[in-house]
Amino acid sequence: MKFDNSFEVPLPPAQAWALLQDVQRIAPCMPGAELTEVIDARSFKGRVAVKLGPVALTFAGTARFEELDEATQTAKVKAQGTDQKGRGGAHAVVGFALVPVPAGTRVDITTDVTLSGAVAQYGRGAGIIQAVAAELIGQFSERLRAMIAADAPPATVDDAAVPPPPPPPLAPAAPIGGIGLLWRALMSWLRSIFGRG
Template sequence: MQFANSFEVSLPPEQAWPVLMDVTSVVPCMPGAELTEVIDDRHFKGKVSVRLGPVALSFNCTAAFEDVDDTAHRARIVSRGTDAKGRGGANATIALSLSPSAKGSRVDVQTDLAMSGAVAQYGRGSGVIQSVATQIISQFSKNLEARIEQLRGAGALDAPGSTQAAAVAPVHAASTPPAAPAPVQAKPISGFALLWASFRATAKGWFGAR
C-alpha cells in the first residue's frame, strides 16, 4: 500500500536537510522508535512500536539510505522489520524530499508499505494504516520542531548561506555539531489516540461506502 504525508519546519532547506539526515538526532523525535545500533553512516538498526487497532506490535528493524542527494534534498530509505513475537513483518520504502515553503521548508514523505503474516490482518485496510501514519507524522513534526528550537537556542545551527553550511556535507549518523544538546526521546503515542485514529478511519470507510 502507498500513502503520502507532509509537514513543515521552520528552517530553510539548506539548514533543515542536515538536521533531517542526522539519524541519531531525528529518530528520538519519532514516537515509538528507538535507534539501537549505528552500523555505518547509511545503515542502522532499531525498534519500532506501534498499535494497530487493539494490537500492540513491536518490530526489530534495519534501515538503509539507498539513495541520498544532498544537493536536491532527496533521499530514499529502505526499512525491513520483523515482529518481535513472530507474527509477520513489514517492509517499507520511504522517499523523502525537501522544498522551500513560507514557513521554511516543506517535507514530503512518500511511503510504500508491504506487510506480511498476521500483522497484515491487524492493519488490513489502507485507511487504518494511513490514519495511524498521519498521527505519528503529526507528532513527529512537533517533536522535530522542538528539537530545532533546542538546536537554535544552543547556537548549533549554521546561518543559511554561510560558508560553513555550504561546505559541510551531511554525515548521516552524526551531522549535529558537538556542542548540540542531546535529543529528548519522544514518548510513544497513547494507545487511546491510535485506537481513536483507527476508529475514525474505519467509520469514514463505512459512511463513505453508503
C-alpha cells in the same frame, strides 16, 4: 499499500536537509522508535513499537538510505523489520523530497509498505494504517520543531554574554498507541470513506 504525508520544519532547505540525515539526532523524535546501532553513515538498526488497542507490535530491523541526492534534496530509505513475537514483518520504501515554503521547508513523504504474516491481518484496512502513519508523522514533526526551537540561538546577541549550555538530549518519544490513537485513526478513515460520497 502506498500513501503520502508531509510536514514542515522552520529551517531553510539546506539546514533541513542536513538535519534529516542526522538519524541519531532525530530518532528520539519518532514515537516508539529506538535507534539501537549505527552500522555506517547510511545504515541503522532499531526498534519501533506501535500499540493498537490490545495489540502491541514491536518491530526490530534495519533502515538504509538507498539514495541521497543533495542537488534535488531527495532521498529514498528502505526499511525492513520483523515483529519480535514472530507475528510477521514489514518492508517499506520511503521517499523524501524537500520543498522551500515561506515558513521554512516542507518535507513530502511517499511511503510504500508491505506487511506479511499475522501482522498483515492487523493492517487489512489501508485507511487505518494511513491514519496511524499520519498520527506518527504529526507527533514526530511536533517534537522535531520543539527540538529545533530549543536549539535556536537567542534573538539578541550580546558579545559579553556567556553562551547557554547545550540543550540536554531529547528523551525518546513514548510509543504511539492506545484507544485514543485507534479512535482518531478510525474517525479519519471513516471521514475519508464518507467524504468520497
